[in-house]
Amino acid sequence: MELSPVRESDYPELAVIANGGVRRDDRPVFLINWDSGSREEIARSIAQYQWSTRANFRVDEWTVEFTVRIDGRAVGVQGVSSKDFVRTRSVSTGSWLALHEQGKGYGTQMRRTIVTAFTDHFDAAAFHSEYFEGNDASRRVSEKLGYSPNGVKTTIAQDGLAHPEHHMILAASDIVRGPDPIQVAGAEVVRRFLGLDTV
Ligand SMILES: CC(C)(COP(=O)(O)OP(=O)(O)OC[C@H]1O[C@@H](n2cnc3c(N)ncnc32)[C@H](O)[C@@H]1OP(=O)(O)O)[C@@H](O)C(=O)NCCC(=O)NCCS
Numbered sequence: 001m002e003l004s005p006v007r008e009s010d011y012p013e014l015a016v017i018a019n020g021g022v023r024r025d026d027r028p029v030f031l032i033n034w035d036s037g038s039r040e041e042i043a044r045s046i047a048q049y050q051w052s053t054r055a056n057f058r059v060d061e062w063t064v065e066f067t068v069r070i071d072g073r074a075v076g077v078q079g080v081s082s083k084d085f086v087r088t089r090s091v092s093t094g095s096w097l098a099l100h101e102q103g104k105g106y107g108t109q110m111r112r113t114i115v116t117a118f119t120d121h122f123d124a125a126a127f128h129s130e131y132f133e134g135n136d137a138s139r140r141v142s143e144k145l146g147y148s149p150n151g152v153k154t155t156i157a158q159d160g161l162a163h164p165e166h167h168m169i170l171a172a173s174d175i176v177r178g179p180d181p182i183q184v185a186g187a188e189v190v191r192r193f194l195g196l197d198t199v
Pocket residue numbers: 022023024029030094095096097098101102103104105106107108109130131132135136137138140141144
């Protein structure tokens with residue numbers, strides 16, 4: 001598995017694998033209803049969202065999205081975001097996989113990759129994840145990696161309705177690590193980009 005920051009050249013591939021939606025049923029799993037609608041609407045949502053993360057990147061508030069590839073083919077996206085990371089060392093994650101790539105362990109592997117890399121290379125201390133009630137796959141990924149429940153909030157989901165949103169938290173020291181080593185390229189440049197190293 002390889003994660004690399006989403007490039008514009010990835011957008012068409014991501015639009016193809018998200019076409020038709022990425023949810024097994026109508027149950028809401030996202031805040032924004034980006035995965036419904038026509039092929040064009042989903043493609044536009046992906047592109048606009050990815051552009052927005054670049055346009056709005058600031059050291060004190062950022063989102064970095066990674067294209068997840070298996071043997072070169074795009075299978076989904078793993079996002080990481082933070083506010084005041086230099087001081088809080090705290091990040092949130094969000095992700096999706098193409099429907100036909102779900103349930104194969106990739107969701108666990110990509111989240112594990114991100115929490116391990118951010119701990120070992122970017123000094124993260126805590127990780128946050130949220131899932132709407134009923135999203136058992138997301139809940140299980142968090143549980144398997146060592147997250148603990150951190151409260152429940154009522155939040156408006158992609159269907160415009162209020163749903164219980166479960167918050168999970170993971171201390172870097174509690175990560176359930178996998179057997180395979182994770183390699184990170186370009187960490188020095190990213191550390192400067194995130195404001196961790198000033199020189
Ligand atoms: C959430 C998501 C990223 C998880 O990735 P995944 O590759 O499907 O999950 P994994 O194969 O790594 O499985 C993780 C665990 O969830 C369980 N699981 C997977 N799908 C499940 C389902 N529909 N119902 C119950 N459990 C499920 C697996 O059995 C596994 O647990 P186990 O090892 O104890 O058996 C993926 O399912 C997805 O993209 N879903 C739609 C979008 C979404 O919900 N994004 C997250 C928003 S918070």
